[in-house]
Amino acid sequence: MKKIIYLVLLLGFLSSTAQNKEVFFEKSYTQLNQMLEQPKDYSFKKAVFSVEDAYLDGNLDTVFINNQIKVLHNLSLSLIKERFLYYPEKDKETVNKWASVFEVMCDTIPMNLNNKNYDYIPFGYDFNDVFGHRQWSDMFVSKLLITRKGNCHSLPYLYKILSEELGVEANLALAPNHIYIKHKSQKDGWYNTELTSGIFPIDAWLMASGYVHIDAITNGVYMKALDNNESIALVLLDLAQAYQNKFAENDGTFILKCCEAAIKAYPNFANALILKAETRKTQIEKEKNTQLATLQLRELEKQYAHIHQIGYRNMPESMYLNWLLTLKTERNKYENKKLDTFNTR
Amino acid sequence: MLPSKSHINLFFVIFSFLWAVFTYAQNQQFPGIPEFKAPVPSPLLGSFNQPSANRNQPQLPTPIYPQRNNYTERQYRAEIQNVERNEALRTQSIRDMESDIEQHLSALKYNFPSHYNKEGAKLYYDTFKAMQSVDPDNYSIKDINFGIENAFTANTENKAEFDKIIKETGQFLKAKMKELGYDSNSNLAKNYILFQFFSETLQLKATGQKHFPFKYDFNDYMGKKDWSNMFVSKLIRSGTGQCHSMPILYLILAEEIGAVSYLSFSPNHSYIKFQDERNKWYNLELTNGMFTTDSFILNSGFIKSEALQNQIYMQPLSKRQLLSQSYVDLAAGYFHKYGYDQFVEVTLNMALELYPNNINANKLKANYYTDLLFYVTRQLGINPEKREELVKIKDNPAAMAILIKTQQQYRLMDESGFEYMPADAYEKWLQSLNNEKNRQNNETFSKQFKGLLKTKVKQ
Numbered sequence: 001m002k003k004i005i006y007l008v009l010l011l012g013f014l015s016s017t018a019q020n021k022e023v024f025f026e027k028s029y030t031q032l033n034q035m036l037e038q039p040k041d042y043s044f045k046k047a048v049f050s051v052e053d054a055y056l057d058g059n060l061d062t063v064f065i066n067n068q069i070k071v072l073h074n075l076s077l078s079l080i081k082e083r084f085l086y087y088p089e090k091d092k093e094t095v096n097k098w099a100s101v102f103e104v105m106c107d108t109i110p111m112n113l114n115n116k117n118y119d120y121i122p123f124g125y126d127f128n129d130v131f132g133h134r135q136w137s138d139m140f141v142s143k144l145l146i147t148r149k150g151n152c153h154s155l156p157y158l159y160k161i162l163s164e165e166l167g168v169e170a171n172l173a174l175a176p177n178h179i180y181i182k183h184k185s186q187k188d189g190w191y192n193t194e195l196t197s198g199i200f201p202i203d204a205w206l207m208a209s210g211y212v213h214i215d216a217i218t219n220g221v222y223m224k225a226l227d228n229n230e231s232i233a234l235v236l237l238d239l240a241q242a243y244q245n246k247f248a249e250n251d252g253t254f255i256l257k258c259c260e261a262a263i264k265a266y267p268n269f270a271n272a273l274i275l276k277a278e279t280r281k282t283q284i285e286k287e288k289n290t291q292l293a294t295l296q297l298r299e300l301e302k303q304y305a306h307i308h309q310i311g312y313r314n315m316p317e318s319m320y321l322n323w324l325l326t327l328k329t330e331r332n333k334y335e336n337k338k339l340d341t342f343n344t345r
Numbered sequence: 346m347l348p349s350k351s352h353i354n355l356f357f358v359i360f361s362f363l364w365a366v367f368t369y370a371q372n373q374q375f376p377g378i379p380e381f382k383a384p385v386p387s388p389l390l391g392s393f394n395q396p397s398a399n400r401n402q403p404q405l406p407t408p409i410y411p412q413r414n415n416y417t418e419r420q421y422r423a424e425i426q427n428v429e430r431n432e433a434l435r436t437q438s439i440r441d442m443e444s445d446i447e448q449h450l451s452a453l454k455y456n457f458p459s460h461y462n463k464e465g466a467k468l469y470y471d472t473f474k475a476m477q478s479v480d481p482d483n484y485s486i487k488d489i490n491f492g493i494e495n496a497f498t499a500n501t502e503n504k505a506e507f508d509k510i511i512k513e514t515g516q517f518l519k520a521k522m523k524e525l526g527y528d529s530n531s532n533l534a535k536n537y538i539l540f541q542f543f544s545e546t547l548q549l550k551a552t553g554q555k556h557f558p559f560k561y562d563f564n565d566y567m568g569k570k571d572w573s574n575m576f577v578s579k580l581i582r583s584g585t586g587q588c589h590s591m592p593i594l595y596l597i598l599a600e601e602i603g604a605v606s607y608l609s610f611s612p613n614h615s616y617i618k619f620q621d622e623r624n625k626w627y628n629l630e631l632t633n634g635m636f637t638t639d640s641f642i643l644n645s646g647f648i649k650s651e652a653l654q655n656q657i658y659m660q661p662l663s664k665r666q667l668l669s670q671s672y673v674d675l676a677a678g679y680f681h682k683y684g685y686d687q688f689v690e691v692t693l694n695m696a697l698e699l700y701p702n703n704i705n706a707n708k709l710k711a712n713y714y715t716d717l718l719f720y721v722t723r724q725l726g727i728n729p730e731k732r733e734e735l736v737k738i739k740d741n742p743a744a745m746a747i748l749i750k751t752q753q754q755y756r757l758m759d760e761s762g763f764e765y766m767p768a769d770a771y772e773k774w775l776q777s778l779n780n781e782k783n784r785q786n787n788e789t790f791s792k793q794f795k796g797l798l799k800t801k802v803k804q
Contacts, residue, residue: 207643223650
């Protein structure tokens with residue numbers, strides 16, 4: 001009897017072709033669209049992990065993930081309860097929650113468990129695979145929770161998830177090849193939280209990469225505090241990229257579908273516009289009817305012109321790390337000195 | 346540095362207290378107009394003591410009550426008279442008290458006293474009227490700016506002479522363009538000759554006429570000692586100016602030779618933007634005579650992304666928006682000459698009608714309301730810098746309304762992405778233009794230009 005079960009399982013495993021694996025992507029796509037249509041269904045945590053689960057063929061260890069998030073959530077709660085935050089304005093409760101998430105992400109916290117002293121070690125930056133070239137799952141929050149090292153994708157995502165667990169918002173914001181956090185408090189107005197280095201930078205730092213055209217800021221391509229729908233647009237693009245990484249030889253249909261949904265939720269989302277254009281380009285290259293291809297190419301040129309016109313400029317990946325490090329090397333120039341509240345170190 | 350009398354630091358103090366008061370006020374549902382209900386003096390009116398109802402009232406004799414039947418008619422009459430007299434005294438004392446309170450309240454002023462009757466003030470009203478009569482999309486910046494400066498100097502400027510100087514300078518520039526072989530129809534070439542006029546020594550070979558570059562005036566770049574230091578007339582007279590007079594003269598000369606150029610703001614600063622024939626934008630920093638990159642301007646550290654999203658900085662100002670800034674200049678001149686009164690408020694509202702996000706109009710308006718708040722609270726004996734005193738303002742609806750207006754103005758500015766830039770940070774930023782990197786950028790720009798101009802000549 002046992003043998004038969006093994007056999008069935010084995011057959012089942014062998015037959016799980018690409019087609020079956022795509023089901024997880026479709027499932028995630030449906031779920032993300034549902035969140036866009038029904039605000040009550042919105043959950044950034046669920047959105048992010050649906051994409052990671054799809055990439056891992058439905059094998060994401062949700063028990064481990066949920067446990068980890070629960071532990072971090074409890075740690076934030078105890079920080080809020082036990083440590084003192086000097087902040088004089090009415091929105092202290094909210095600011096205190098943000099501060100606790102920041103500490104969980106970036107600070108070493110002394111703890112006492114069963115009369116033994118421990119040091120909680122914060123999350124770190126993983127310099128090995130910044131863009132997920134080695135392995136796409138290096139971008140994942142689940143990878144961050146397992147290895148405790150992440151990048152400008154997984155770190156702000158986890159920050160947002162933990163904030164929402166505490167019932168407060170955290171706005172994601174974009175810069176070239178980069179994601180960071182924006183908050184608005186009564187005391188300091190809008191301010192930035194940079195999780196890759198645990199520093200609060202002023203806007204001048206984000207503008208200093210040399211690849212931020214002012215039109216891109218004016219049009220909300222970069223440095224805009226993204227709302228929930230725009231954040232889901234980011235996740236939709238993650239889904240498209242995960243799909244692209246997994247099924248390199250796909251026909252582009254699924255990717256275009258994701259891009260369209262993302263652009264609908266966030267019209268000036270440069271990365272979605274670019275992936276859409278590039279996917280179209282690949283499709284056009286395969287087009288056998290040359291007359292049709294010429295027409296389509298003309299349409300494509302318009303798309304690229306639009307991307308340029310809203311202010312997007314391509315930042316070479318090699319420039320990214322140089323820029324990221326300027327926040328540490330030129331900390332005095334770029335650190336927000338108004339935020340004495342959290343700069344406890 | 347642009348005109349601003351800054352109370353911003355102080356405002357951080359006040360601002361943090363405002364919320365509490367504001368929330369309270371919302372519950373109170375006070376009317377906009379002061380309403381006088383019962384003659385119950387509020388603790389606000391510190392110097393005012395409630396007149397005792399008994400102050401002038403004679404003490405009633407404590408009668409040893411005689412037996413009822415012992416009352417004579419004379420006694421009755423006397424008692425009635427007594428009561429009547431007391432009643433009359435009481436009414437009188439209430440009336441006194443009411444008029445006391447009324448007098449005190451009507452003595453409170455919720456607006457600055459007008460300077461209308463002061464010498465030369467009428468000229469400002471005339472200038473305002475003249476500005477209102479122009480078409481906001483098509484007017485002469487030369488005439489508008491002359492009117493503003495002439496109002497401050499009490500009609501001592503000579504328009505004909507000024508026009509002559511501008512006309513001759515225009516001819517000089519056109520002749521020089523010809524001499525250098527620049528394309529006389531090119532916007533790029535026209536702007537480039539203007540740039541050279543500001544930053545190089547130019548000599549016309551034909552006539553020997555020579556013009557030396559303008560210099561930055563480090564002495565009084567904010568017009569603190571003398572507001573007229575900010576003027577184009579001063580720049581022409583002395584050859585030195587700052588980020589206010591230099592760009593305005595540039596625009597006046599651009600108008601004269603038919604170049605298309607725009608004024609643009611950055612924190613505490615203004616500069617020139619223009620486009621070449623291929624629609625590429627350039628930034629011209631006249632205080633140093635250099636071309637600058639957007640990233641240099643962003644690097645000042647005081648431009649928030651919200652400020653760009655709301656288009657308060659680094660945008661080429663339209664004609665209408667430039668006129669809005671001219672109203673701000675008019676208001677600022679009036680303020681420096683006489684101080685605040687409603688003329689300033691009306692003029693700023695006009696500026697904001699033309700360009701609602703004009704950051705300089707909003708800054709001056711915030712300062713206006715701040716001063717008005719101080720003016721009113723001083724009369725009430727309240728120090729608005731102290732939280733425990735400021736909360737008392739809620740008892741006076743008219744003063745409270747001013748506090749709320751002030752608060753709204755600051756919140757509006759916060760939301761538009763404005764951030765206060767201290768003077769020393771501004772100076773440091775402006776001086777950083779001279780560093781190696783920016784010098785190289787400038788040279789690259791200039792070379793690009795020369796290349797373009799030469800191609801034009803060949804064509």
